Amino acid sequence: MAELRSRPNATTTTTNTTTDSSNNNQKLGKEGTKNGGGSRGDQPEKSDPMIYIIFVSLLFDLLAFTIILPLLPSLLEYYRQNDASGLYAVLTDRVRWFQQLLGAPERYISVLFGGFLGSMFSFLQFVASPIVGGLSDYYGRKPVLLVCASGIAMSYLLWACSSNFALFVLARFVGGISKGNISLCMSVITDVSSVKTRGRGMALVGVAFSLGFIVGPMIGAMFAIFSDKSASGGAWFVLPSLLAFGLAVGDLLVLACCLKETLPKAKRVKEISSALSYGLQLLNFSAIFRFAAIKNVPKKDIEALRSIGLIYFLYLFLYSGLEFTVTFLMYHKFGYTSMDQAKMFLTTGVIMTLLQGSVVRRLPEAKIKGYAIFSLYLIVPAFVLVGLAEGSRMLYAGMTLFAISTAFAVTCLTTLVSKYGNDDQKGSVLGIFRSLGALARALGPFVGCIAFWCVGSKITYIAGGLLLIYPALALQRLRI
Secondary structure (H helix, E strand, C coil): CCHHHHCCCCCCCCCCHHHHHHHHHHHHHHHHHHCCCCCHHHHHCCHHHHHHHHHHHHHHHHHHHHHHHHHHHHHHHHHHHHHCCCCCHHHHHHHHHHHHHHHHHHHHHHHHHHHHHHHHHHHHHHHHHHHHHHHHHHCCCCCCCHHHHHHHHHHHHHHCCCCHHHHHHHHHHHHHHHCCCHHHHHHHHHCCCHHHHHHHHHHHHHHHHHHHHHHHHHHHHHHHHHHHHCCCCCCCCCHHHHHHHHHHHHHHHHHHCCCCCCCCCHHHHHHHHHHHHHHHHHCCCCHHHHCCCCCCCHHHHHHHHHHHHHHHHHHHHHHHHHHHHHHHHHHHHHCCCCHHHHHCCCCCCHHHHHHHHHCCCCCCCHHHHHHHHHHHHHHHHHHHHHHHCCCCCHCCCHHHCCCCCHHHHHHHHHHCCCCCCHHHHHHHHHHHHHHHHHHHHHHHHHHHHHHHHHHHHHHHHHHHHHCCCCHHHHHHHHHC
């Protein structure tokens, strides 16, 4: 979720031809500036209109995606009491012996199942994104984006019909396997931008994510409250899920009617096997940690990439596990309603949006590492405060520090790693880097929820916060 807020946590599979295209665009831009002279030469290079189409598409997608966030604890409680499929009961029986061994409360089983669903969704995204990216290098961006958007819309329709837990799990499965649209949107921006304009395109993506995480949870909570009153204890989630479906259909229409193909046939790979080969490399755990696909670069650069990659993975693994359980903490420990949780998301989202819009995007290159270290250290007291909190004031204090840290961390680490590799390898470097993030997010929520379930929230958050000192210390000691 945090990766989504600052920058999408999906693998971007951008071919060398795409990178070469953006480099050529940059060269043409420079020549035009030289030849134009006068005031034309002083004018900033304009962004391609397709970047704004991607912004609107992502905004629709993220509003739909974030509607469920404050509702998940309540949803799992609903299925615990109203599961006609019997899947929830079967899974509960499977973990009953472990629950009795640890003395974990019955109501915390929903936390464990929530972690499973969160990790399943992220793992499917980890698997789908590089494959989808490879397919788009062969078939083009638009048709593959349309397939992904259709799958996402179908997942929300399944959610609306999920009168039992088995259907809900199927809906999350379909949504996860279709979530390669994020990486494709990044590829579209790479296709149509030069080095100068790419930063502006990425900044717009960041704004879309921040707005999604501000508005989405709020409207989800409001619809849930309205549904509670009208449904009298029935399937109260139908209206929020139909709203998410409507937003997904809006996204599909925007892509179908407004998006132009950004990867012309002349620049696509000729064989689908070669298109998928790089994507499949991103599913090899050992290869992505070693940055094995990056060749012909100095040894010190490879070592720097591996070090930053490991720091990033450890940070996101711990961070995502703790972050995912925050909604369950608010629900079980503080008794927060969906609206109370939405207000928390609103607070953190506004802080992140303001910082990303006013500070993060203007950071000079020389200060990127310093701010990355600062953000990694800041997350330590944030989670410790959340773990120690007994009331809303301390919880809000911890979540405020969390928002400040999140605004800087992923963006700064991504900027650091983007300096490495040859010009035709930048897309590969960032693709591998995002694969590490996706893998961390696939593992973190389940591990975090197991810890929450086994030892409770206080120990989980304090121990997790203290463990996050290591990535910060490692980055501080790294000479890059």
